[in-house]
Amino acid sequence: MNIEYTRDTILGGSIIIKQPKYGYRINSDSIFLAAATPGIEKNRILDIGAGTGAISLVLAKRPEKLDIFAVENFPAHVELLKENIIINQLTGQITVIDSDISNLGCVFSGKKFDHIVTNPPFYEKKVNQLPNNLGKRVAFHESKVSLKEWIRYCVDLLKIGGSFTLIIPYYRYHEIISVFSEIFFTLRVLNLLPREGEYPKRVIVQGWLKGDERVKKIYSFELHQKETNGFTSRAEDILRRGKTLKLAEPLADC
Numbered sequence: 001m002n003i004e005y006t007r008d009t010i011l012g013g014s015i016i017i018k019q020p021k022y023g024y025r026i027n028s029d030s031i032f033l034a035a036a037t038p039g040i041e042k043n044r045i046l047d048i049g050a051g052t053g054a055i056s057l058v059l060a061k062r063p064e065k066l067d068i069f070a071v072e073n074f075p076a077h078v079e080l081l082k083e084n085i086i087i088n089q090l091t092g093q094i095t096v097i098d099s100d101i102s103n104l105g106c107v108f109s110g111k112k113f114d115h116i117v118t119n120p121p122f123y124e125k126k127v128n129q130l131p132n133n134l135g136k137r138v139a140f141h142e143s144k145v146s147l148k149e150w151i152r153y154c155v156d157l158l159k160i161g162g163s164f165t166l167i168i169p170y171y172r173y174h175e176i177i178s179v180f181s182e183i184f185f186t187l188r189v190l191n192l193l194p195r196e197g198e199y200p201k202r203v204i205v206q207g208w209l210k211g212d213e214r215v216k217k218i219y220s221f222e223l224h225q226k227e228t229n230g231f232t233s234r235a236e237d238i239l240r241r242g243k244t245l246k247l248a249e250p251l252a253d254c
Contacts, residue, residue, distance in 0.1 A: 003076055011058060012240040016087050018080050019052045023135030026054040028223070028239060029202060033119055033167045034058035035238045036190060036204045036247035039066045043114040047071065048101060048154055051139060053081040053094070055117055060093045061242060069113070071097045071104065074138045101145060101153045112159040120150045122168045147172070148179055155183055158209060165206040165247065173203050177216075186211030188247050191220045208251050219246055 004021040010031060019025050034055045039045055041064045047056045050070035059068055070085075072078050078098050085094050099107050125142045145153070151166070158164055164184070168176055170191070180187055184207030191200035200220070223235050237243040 005080065010054065010239075011061065011242050014061060014242070015054075015057045016084070017052060017054060017057070018083050018087065020076065020080070020135055024051060024077065024139040026052065028235075029167050030054035030119055031058060031239050032192065032202075032221075032245070033117060033165065033204060035243065036206065036245045037117045037165050038115050038163050038248050038250055040064055040250060042067065044111075045069070046113040046116045046154075046157060048104075048116065048118040048150075049120055049139075050081055050096075051077050051119070053084040055119065056081075056094050057084060057088055057090065058242065059117075060088075060090045062244075066093065068094045069097055070094055071099055071101070073098055073100050074135065076135060077139075101150060104153060105156060108157060111157075112162070113157055114159055114162050116154050116158050116162070116164045118150070118154055118164075118166045120147055120166055120168075121145075122147055122172065147176070151176070151179055151183075155207075161208075161210045163206055163208045163251070165204060167202055167204050170200045170203050173205075176205055180205060180207045181214060184208055185214070186251060187214075187216045188251075189216065189218045190245060190247055191218065193220055193222045195224050195226050196222045197226075204245075204247060206247050211251055221245070 005018055006021050008017045010017055044067045046069050048071045050056055050072040056068050056070040059066055072081050082096055085091055121141050123141045154164055186208040188206040190204040192202040193200050222232050225232055
């Protein structure tokens with residue numbers, strides 16, 4: 001590999017992440033997104049845009065044995081993703097798929113997934129200055145596939161009764177809720193607030209292909225203590241101890 005990398009840990013040291021020293025590096029978004037993803041024993045989970053593997057690795061550490069497929073096609077990230085699976089001894093639980101999102105219908109040949117999770121390229125290309133680093137660019141910025149198209153590609157792979165979970169900047173919330181409302185029967189939303197009383201910067205949106213039509217359940221979560229820059233105890237439970245969020249609870253059958 002012709003890039004510099006670091007070897008870091010997440011989830012209280014229980015997971016090792018090898019990642020580029022410069023370029024795309026994981027942050028708390030991935031950990032919270034994994035914590036919001038439902039999954040019971042033997043569910044088939046699809047992680048689209050897996051990067052170096054943080055979401056898939058966190059999901060694989062759950063007590064439930066999940067069948068995880070991690071999709072990535074940026075070469076440097078694919079290589080690190082494969083290495084991270086081996087380093088964390090999770091080869092039997094995570095399958096790497098090297099593919100562009102637009103080709104996944106052919107790759108999976110009609111297979112459907114119980115739950116899909118994605119940390120998509122969510123910044124609009126036309127309104128943001130593209131970073132020079134290609135790894136950052138493909139991870140964060142729309143390219144030939146818009147965010148709306150990305151969502152549609154994902155939903156095509158979802159089982160009836162399954163869930164789709166993603167994280168976006170809050171400024172795109174109303175746009176994406178409009179898209180979700182055309183597809184899903186039940187919506188659940190988690191606003192990630194920097195601190196209590198502040199406006200969210202990120203929001204996790206989850207859609208289910210079952211439930212009461214157009215129901216929307218909204219929750220909030222404070223990341224940092226008001227007086228300091230430290231994480232709240234609830235956030236520490238997610239980031240260091242592998243706890244899950246309310247969105248990870250299965251949706252009751254209606």
